[in-house]
Amino acid sequence: MTIDATQTTLAALDVLEAEYEVIPCDPELADTHEFCAHYGYSFHIQPM
Numbered sequence: 001m002t003i004d005a006t007q008t009t010l011a012a013l014d015v016l017e018a019e020y021e022v023i024p025c026d027p028e029l030a031d032t033h034e035f036c037a038h039y040g041y042s043f044h045i046q047p048m
Contacts, residue, residue: 029038036043
């Protein structure tokens, strides 16, 4: 049996009625700093 982590995560967020955005990411850029630099996101956490 294979567990699809993406579908499991999305299902959990839907149950929680959480707002989210799925952003495609090159696995080679999955490190937080590299991801932020490449895709133009701030590394700093912003208050909700």
